[in-house]
Amino acid sequence: MLNPFRSESEAYRFLLLTVGYFAAIVLAAVVLGRWAGLTVFVVLTLAALYLALRRGTPEPRPQEAMVRRGTEDERRILVIANETVGGGALREEIKQRAEGHRERVLVVCPALNAPLRHWVSDEDGARAAAQQRLESSLARLAEAGVDASGEVGDGDPLQAIEDALRTFGADEVIISTHPEGRSHWLERGVVSGARERFDVPITHVITDLEAEREGAG
Amino acid sequence: MSAHAEAHASHPPLANQSSRVDAPTLGMLLFIASEIMLFGSFFTAYFFVRVVNDTAWPPEGFHLPVFVAGVNTAILVTSSFTIHWALQSIKRGNRAGLQAGLVLTVALGLVFLLTQVREYSRIGFAPHDLSFGTIFYGLTGLHGAHVFVGLCLLTMATIRAFRGHFTPAHHHGVEIPGIYWHFVDVMWIVVYATIYVL
Numbered sequence: 503m504l505n506p507f508r509s510e511s512e513a514y515r516f517l518l519l520t521v522g523y524f525a526a527i528v529l530a531a532v533v534l535g536r537w538a539g540l541t542v543f544v545v546l547t548l549a550a551l552y553l554a555l556r557r558g559t560p561e562p563r564p565q566e567a568m569v570r571r572g573t574e575d576e577r578r579i580l581v582i583a584n585e586t587v588g589g590g591a592l593r594e595e596i597k598q599r600a601e602g603h604r605e606r607v608l609v610v611c612p613a614l615n616a617p618l619r620h621w622v623s624d625e626d627g628a629r630a631a632a633q634q635r636l637e638s639s640l641a642r643l644a645e646a647g648v649d650a651s652g653e654v655g656d657g658d659p660l661q662a663i664e665d666a667l668r669t670f671g672a673d674e675v676i677i678s679t680h681p682e683g684r685s686h687w688l689e690r691g692v693v694s695g696a697r698e699r700f701d702v703p704i705t706h707v708i709t710d711l712e713a714e715r716e717g718a719g
Numbered sequence: 720m721s722a723h724a725e726a727h728a729s730h731p732p733l734a735n736q737s738s739r740v741d742a743p744t745l746g747m748l749l750f751i752a753s754e755i756m757l758f759g760s761f762f763t764a765y766f767f768v769r770v771v772n773d774t775a776w777p778p779e780g781f782h783l784p785v786f787v788a789g790v791n792t793a794i795l796v797t798s799s800f801t802i803h804w805a806l807q808s809i810k811r812g813n814r815a816g817l818q819a820g821l822v823l824t825v826a827l828g829l830v831f832l833l834t835q836v837r838e839y840s841r842i843g844f845a846p847h848d849l850s851f852g853t854i855f856y857g858l859t860g861l862h863g864a865h866v867f868v869g870l871c872l873l874t875m876a877t878i879r880a881f882r883g884h885f886t887p888a889h890h891h892g893v894e895i896p897g898i899y900w901h902f903v904d905v906m907w908i909v910v911y912a913t914i915y916v917l
Contacts, residue, residue, distance in 0.1 A: 510803065516901065
């Protein structure tokens, strides 16, 4: 986040810019009149906003190659899912991919939080809810015959994947989302972002919980 | 086969630090937001009075000491240079530079504040003289209060500098008042440009 008061050096630079900004406006207003001052004010303000927004946009990160962990015959699958963590489509996908291998599955459930709560570090509720979803999902996976462990991850799904890859070192990642139109993660480009950022095969599973509920009913 | 969660059954979940806003940044952001709202409310009143009335500024019969305030502005901006010098000095391990920079900053801040008090005593109008007087004293007084707080912080930092505190690695006690002092200077430039000059 762009913050001109992050350090003394940045605050000092901001002060110098402010001096220059107001000096130009005052000079134009005093020498050429009120409208010239207003024009300089508008031009400089737009230029400052443009530069601030450009500086605030982060550079795309280079793709990160993760270290593979585990033995040669072991297949490590990292699953990232939130509300869809207990969905049948995801369970089937995991089961299918684990077949014929000595698999290790890690399910990570990001602790999604409201922005204000995230800002003030009030994460306990979000983490507890994620923990609950995770535990019921792991129980269902166990019923389906999949040996999986799990953990609650960071609220940002990409950060959660990165954290898990560093410790777990997966051979592939499965990201489960709601169908398009209902998925915040798809809207935010989590799947495409993960493909750009991580050098591991990424599978996207769409889990339609409503259709599953209707099917079960 | 068994499934298990790496649960946190007996204690609260561990705090995840990877993408949270760190406390000093959050504190500074909240502080700046509150200050922007505070000064913003005063400036809103100022622009309302000036734009809605659409009369001459300052109103007829009132006179603002633009030159004296301009000299005072130069003094305050110079004090920002000296606090920056003080901080750069301690980062390089130059204690004498730190002490000299802090003493100069406090001295310049005091001169600014005393000049403003002197200006108040000679300006010829009071806060209750029209909305102009209220806005003028309100904005410059609010800023003066910030300068006073900054001087208190800088005086404490100066005393600590002479008692041997601060090192090239640990100088938060100078850095934070320094950030605050630059902020006070920025606000004065806005006040001077809008109230006195434009």
